Amino acid sequence: MESPGSSGGRLTRSEILALDVATTTGYYSLHGSGAWRFHATRHCRTYLAFYRTLREFVNAASLKKFATGDGRADKGRMIAACIDDYRFHPSSHDEADAFLLFHYYVRKYRIR
Numbered sequence: 001m002e003s004p005g006s007s008g009g010r011l012t013r014s015e016i017l018a019l020d021v022a023t024t025t026g027y028y029s030l031h032g033s034g035a036w037r038f039h040a041t042r043h044c045r046t047y048l049a050f051y052r053t054l055r056e057f058v059n060a061a062s063l064k065k066f067a068t069g070d071g072r073a074d075k076g077r078m079i080a081a082c083i084d085d086y087r088f089h090p091s092s093h094d095e096a097d098a099f100l101l102f103h104y105y106v107r108k109y110r111i112r
Contacts, residue, residue, distance in 0.1 A: 013111055018102035019054070026094030028102045035094040058101060066107075067100045 013030055020026035025038040061071035067081040075093040082088045082096045086103065090096035105111070 011109070011111055013106060016102060016105060016111070018098045018105060020094050020097035020101060021054075022094065024092070024094050026090075026092065026096070026098035028095065028098040033090070033095055033099065035092050035098075056105070058104060063097065063100060063104055066104045 017027060017029045021038065023038060024035050026035045027033060064073040064078065065071040067073065067085075068077050070077070073081075075096075078100060079090060079093060079096045082090050082099055086099070088099055090099055
């Protein structure tokens with residue numbers, strides 16, 4: 001996958017920001033991770049501008065299947081997948097989802 005705005009360059013892990021967009025949005029990148037309250041509503045300009053910047057959406061069941069082998073895994077199992085498979089201890093289930101999204105994307109596109 002090419003980097004947005006690049007001339008044929010390949011995307012690297014350091015350029016990826018994974019977001020679990022919800023009322024509390026989890027985020028993960030190699031530069032930092034955590035969660036924040038996303039207050040914009042669907043009719044707000046901020047919300048629309050934010051969504052225009054997103055590049056790909058992943059179905060929740062697909063992410064759960066990737067992380068745990070079960071597309072119906074609960075939040076506890078998703079957090080356990082972070083800890084058991086990657087030795088990453090998320091501060092919340094939102095951060096866990098973003099972390100796992102990052103790894104889903106890296107694997108899907110074979111990003112180094």
